[in-house]
Amino acid sequence: MTGLVSFIGAGPGAADLITLRGAQRIAEADIVIWAASLVHEDVLQHARPDALVVNSAEHSLEGITEHYERAAREGLRVARIHSGDPALWGGTQEQHALCTRLGLDTEVIPGVSSFSAVAALVQRELTIPEVAQSVVLTRLEGGKTPMPPRETVRAYAEIGATMCLFLSAARTKQLQTELLAGAYDEDTPCVVAYAATWPDELVFECRLGDLAAKVKEHKLYKHTLVLVGPALAADGTRSHLYHPGHFHEHRKVESLEARRALKASR
Numbered sequence: 326m327t328g329l330v331s332f333i334g335a336g337p338g339a340a341d342l343i344t345l346r347g348a349q350r351i352a353e354a355d356i357v358i359w360a361a362s363l364v365h366e367d368v369l370q371h372a373r374p375d376a377l378v379v380n381s382a383e384h385s386l387e388g389i390t391e392h393y394e395r396a397a398r399e400g401l402r403v404a405r406i407h408s409g410d411p412a413l414w415g416g417t418q419e420q421h422a423l424c425t426r427l428g429l430d431t432e433v434i435p436g437v438s439s440f441s442a443v444a445a446l447v448q449r450e451l452t453i454p455e456v457a458q459s460v461v462l463t464r465l466e467g468g469k470t471p472m473p474p475r476e477t478v479r480a481y482a483e484i485g486a487t488m489c490l491f492l493s494a495a496r497t498k499q500l501q502t503e504l505l506a507g508a509y510d511e512d513t514p515c516v517v518a519y520a521a522t523w524p525d526e527l528v529f530e531c532r533l534g535d536l537a538a539k540v541k542e543h544k545l546y547k548h549t550l551v552l553v554g555p556a557l558a559a560d561g562t563r564s565h566l567y568h569p570g571h572f573h574e575h576r577k578v579e580s581l582e583a584r585r586a587l588k589a590s591r
């Protein structure tokens with residue numbers, strides 16, 4: 326039998342935010358590899374009592390490799406658990422390539438990313454009609470991992486859309502300066518979330534002009550996400566999709582007046 330490695334998004338923290346499929350794969354796994362520093366230990370409640378549980382935070386990629394090699398030799402199932410969604414800053418691609426080289430089957434099971442979780446906590450839509458129709462997921466340049474030269478916070482801030490800043494809380498002064506150098510002003514609304522959906526979660530809203538001071542006041546430097554953009558405080562205009570004058574294959578226009586009103590608003 327060929328071994329199978331399932332890369333699983335565990336969600337932002339709360340144990341009930343993992344998908345049913347993710348939990349199922351953990352329950353089926355012979356080996357569970359998880360990052361104790363990023364994933365809440367409650368996800369391990371899905372693991373079989375006889376599963377081998379490995380904390381990836383204590384190992385380099387080489388240290389994890391022996392478990393993938395064993396899975397390839399013995400045809401075992403591995404659940405590799407990542408925080409949030411594995412497609413974002415998960416370091417999954419190099420592991421995926423390694424597993425493919427070893428002849429293992431692989432699959433990726435998506436998870437709730439922290440940016441979705443934080444938007445849900447403050448009950449805000451990140452795309453508001455005519456205010457913001459794009460969401461930029463990025464991080465501040467100048468950290469440990471080099472950034473492609475054109476992917477600067479300042480350049481994205483010039484667009485004025487909604488931005489989600491990962492991995493940037495340790496340098497919030499620089500973050501604030503770069504965001505203000507783009508299209509945002511000091512009154513632009515921000516949401517700061519530390520350990521969203523964990524028991525010690527802290528979430529607050531502030532003006533961009535106060536961002537660095539507030540983050541410093543709460544001593545946040547890791548496990549923190551910053552959302553910024555006018556959509557975070559706007560109600561926006563009425564969406565066309567649910568207007569009584571809009572029609573599509575599942576719904577008719579409710580009246581001629583409504584149709585005219587919708588056309589006039591365009």
Ligand SMILES: C[S@@+](CC[C@H](N)C(=O)[O-])C[C@H]1O[C@@H](n2cnc3c(N)ncnc32)[C@H](O)[C@@H]1O
Nearest residue numbers: 337409410414438439491492520521548549550
């Ligand atoms: C290595 S990245 C992993 C991102 C993850 N794959 C996701 O989809 O959310 C870690 C960064 O994600 C953000 N993050 C992840 N989980 C978070 C949470 N529960 N609360 C706040 N920020 C979180 C923070 O910016 C943190 O520094």
